[in-house]
Ligand code: HEM
C-alpha cells in the first residue's frame with residue numbers, strides 16, 4: 053500500500069509556479085534532488101495575437117479560404133463519381149485499370165484533403181487561440197472513495213464468506229481453472245486423424261517413379277540432362293493428382309543437375325544414388341522450407357532465396373553458408389530400361405524443416 | 413440535472429429569436445439527454461485540454477490510419493472470398509488466363525481487375541496498413557524517449573505494446589490472404605518455424621494448417637483472425653488506450669507556465685476537435701493519394717502459390733523484416749540432437765531472442781521504476797537528453813532492431829553494393845551484437861554533451877555572431893542572455909541521484925538491494941545538474 057502513497061504537496065501550486073518535488077528523504081527511495089534555489093517557472097508568456105485577430109480583413113480572407121477548401125472538397129467528390137463512370141474498366145485494355153485507379157483516387161483525395169485542410173485551417177486561423185489550463189489531480193481515487201471501496205470488499209467478503217469458507221473458495225477456483233480444458237481439446241479436430249510425424253517422413257517418391265518436368269509432367273531421359281543444366285522435377289503422376297497435389301509437391305519437389313563426374317565428391321556408400329554425374333536433391337530448404345531454386349553452375353552451389361543458405365552440390369549438398377543445419381536430402385536415382393530417370397526409393401532422410409522427431 | 417428541459421444555450425449569436433435550426437438542435441439535444449444523460453459526458457469531456465506538439469501527432473496518425481483500414485477492409489470483404497478451392501483463372505488479366513489457382517487469389521485478382529475502385533481500395537488498405545504499423549512504432553519510440561511511460565502511464569504503455577503486436581499480427585494475416593506466391597512463401601516460413609518448436613512443433617503445424625502444409629484451410633482460418641478476432645481485440649485495446657489517456661491526461665513538454673500539475677493546450681471543443689478531425693481527413697486523403705499514384709503488392713505479377721518456384725530478391729512487408737532478418741543472421745549447422753530428439757537452434761534462437769526483445773519492451777517501465785525507485789507521477793515529457801541512460805538504451809534497441817531489419821535485405825544489399833553476401837551477413841551480425849553497445853555509449857555521451865551545452869546556454873546565453881573589440885584590443889563575441897521564458901525549457905528538469913543501499917528491517921542488506929543500487933548508480937551516475945537560481949544570479953554580477 054505504501055507504494056501507492058504519493059504525497060504531492062497539498063497546496064497545488066498555482067499554474068505559474070513549479071510543482072515542488074517531493075522529498076521522501078530517508079523513508080522511501082525517491083531520487084529527485086530538491087534544490088532550494090531551483091529556478092522558478094516564469095509562468096505564461098504574454099499572449100501573441102495572430103494576424104486574423106488584429107486585422108478584420110485577414111479574418112475575412114481566412115474565412116473565404118476555408119470555405120473555398122470545403123467547396124473544393126465537394127468538387128473532388130463530384131469528380132470521383134464522374135471518374136468512376138468516365139474511366140470504366142475495359143477488359144481489352146489493361147491500361148484502363150490504371151486510369152480508373154488514378155482518377156477515382158485523385159477525386160477522392162481532393163474530397164478528403166479539402167475537408168481536412170479546411171478544418172485544420174479553421175482551427176488555426178479563426179478559432180480562439182488562447183491556450184487554456186486545466187489542473188491535474190493525482191490519479192488515485194480520493195481517500196474517501198478508497199475507504200469506501202475497501203469497505204465494500206470486506207462487506208462482500210463477510211456476506212459471502214469468501215475467505216472464511218476456504219473449501220468452497222478453493223474448489224471454486226479449481227473448477228473455474230479446469231473449465232477451459234474442453235475448449236483446448238475441441239481444437240483437436242482442426243486436422244484429421246493421421247500422425248503428422250509419419251506424414252512428414254514420406255513423400256510420393258518410390259522405387260521406379262519417374263522424374264518428370266515441373267510443371268508439364270513429362271518424364272526426363274538421362275540423355276536430356278546435359279552438364280551444367282538443372283531441371284525442376286516432380287514425381288510422375290503428381291501433375292495429374294486431383295487431391296493433395298500442392299501438399300505432395302511441397303514435399304516432393306526435386307532439383308536435378310548434372311556435374312562432371314570427377315567434380316562430384318561422393319560418399320562411397322551413396323555412389324549408386326547418382327547416375328553418370330546426374331544427382332537429384334530435394335528442393336525444399338532444410339531451414340524453414342522455401343524452394344531452393346537458384347543454381348550456380350560454376351561453383352555447383354545451390355542458394356535458397358529466402359535466407360541465403362548455400363548448399364554444395366558436389367559434396368552431398370552440405371550447408372556451406374546460411375542458417376540451414378542439414379544437407380538437402382538426396383533422392384537416389386537410376387534409369388529404367390527406356391532410358392528415363394527414375395527414383396530408386398523415397399528420400400532416405402526427411403525433407404524440409406527440422407522438427408523434434410526428425411531423427412527418431 | 414439531466415432532466416431539465418431547457419436546451420443548451422446556443423452561443424452568443426441570435427439569442428432573441430432562435431432560428432428553426434437552433435430550435436431543432438435544442439429539441440434534439442434535450443431528447444437525447446433525457447434518455448442518456450449525454451450532457452454529463454459533454455460537460456466532462458467537452459472542454460478537456462489537449463497539449464500540442466508535433467510528436468503527439470504520431471499516435472493520431474496511427475488511430476486514423478486504423479480507421480482507414482477498417483473502412484477499406486470492409487469494402488474488400490464484400491468482394492473477397494477466402495476459399496482455397498482450386499479454380500481456373502477466367503478473368504481479364506491475360507497472362508494468368510487458364511492457370512489453376514485458389515478462389516482467394518482469383519477474387520483478389522477480380523478486386524483488382526474487374527471491380528471499379530477495387531484496386532484503389534486494395535491499395536488504400538495496404539498502404540494504410542504499412543502506415544499504421546509505422547506510426548504505431550514511431551509513436552512508441554516517442555513515448556519511450558520522452559519517458560511518457562512513467563507513472564501513472566505504465567499500464568497504457570503495456571496496452572500500446574499489445575497494439576503494436578496486434579498491428580504486426582493483422583499485417584501478417586492480411587498479407588497472407590490473397591494466396592499469391594509471396595504470401596504462400598511467407599506462410600511456408602511460418603510453417604517451418606512452427607515445426608521447429610520442441611515436442612509439439614509438427615503437431616501444431618498440422619493442426620494450424622488443418623493438414624500437411626499448405627492444406628486447404630489456412631486462408632479461411634487466417635481470414636477469421638484477420639477480419640474478426642484481431643480487429644475486435646485491436647478495437648477493444650484502442651478503446652482502453654483512449655480511456656486511460658483521458659484518465660491520465662496527456663503529458664506535455666516543459667514550457668513557461670506548464671507544470672507537473674496542469675495541462676495547457678487547446679480544449680476539445682472546438683479547437684482540438686476541429687484540428688484532429690481535420691487531421692483525420694488529411695491522413696485519409698494522403699493515403700488515398702499514395703494509393704492512386706503508387707502500386708503496392710501487385711499480386712498479379714507473382715502468380716498463384718506453388719511450393720516449387722520462388723523469385724529472388726522479394727521482400728516481406730517492412731514490419732516483418734526484422735523477423736526474417738533474425739533468421740538470416742544465424743550461423744549454419746545448429747541442429748542439436750538430444751536423446752534422439754532434435755532442436756533446430758538455428759530457428760529457435762532467433763525466435764526466442766525476438767520474444768525476449770518484445771518482452772523487454774513490454775516490461776521496460778516497470779524495470780526502470782524499480783531501478784530508479786521513483787514513485788511520483790510524471791506529467792512532463794522529458795527531453796531525451798535529460799535521461800541519458802534511457803535514451804542510450806533506446807538507441808541500442810533501435811540499432812538492434814534495424815540490424816535485424818537490414819538483414820532481411822542482405823541479398824539486395826549485396827547485389828546493390830556489389831559486395832559479398834557473406835560480408836554483408838557478417839557485418840550485420842556484428843552490428844546486431846556489438847552495435848547496440850556502441851550506440852548506447854555514443855548516445856549517452858551525446859546526451860551529456862547536449863546537457864552541458866544547455867547549461868552553458870542557460871548561464872551565458874547564445875552566441876550572437878556579433879564580434880566586438882574590447883578597449884584592450886581583445887576581440888570577443890557578444891553573448892546574448894536568454895530571457896526567463898526562453899531559459900525555462902533548458903532548466904526545467906529534475907536532477908536525480910542514485911538509490912542508496914539501506915539495510916532492511918532486520919538490518920541486512922540483500923543481494924536484491926545491492927543489484928538495485930548498482931543498477932541505479934549506473935542509471936544516474938553520470939549526470940549534469942540543471943542550472944540553479946544562485947548560479948544565474950552569480951552570472952549576472
Ligand atoms: C476490420 C479490419 C480489417 C478488415 C475487414 C480487413 C480485410 C481484408 C481483406 C478482405 C483482405 C484481402 C483482400 C485483398 O488482398 O485485396 C485484406 C488484406 C490485407 N489486409 Fe486487411 N483487414 C482489416 C484490418 C487490417 C489491418 C489492421 C491490417 C494491418 C495492420 C491489414 C492488412 C492487410 C494486408 C497487408 C492485406 C493484403 C492486401 C493486399 O494484398 O494488397 N488489414 N484485408
Ligand code: FES
Pocket residue numbers: 337338339340341342356357358359360361374375376
Ligand atoms: S528457407 Fe532456405 S534459407 Fe531459410
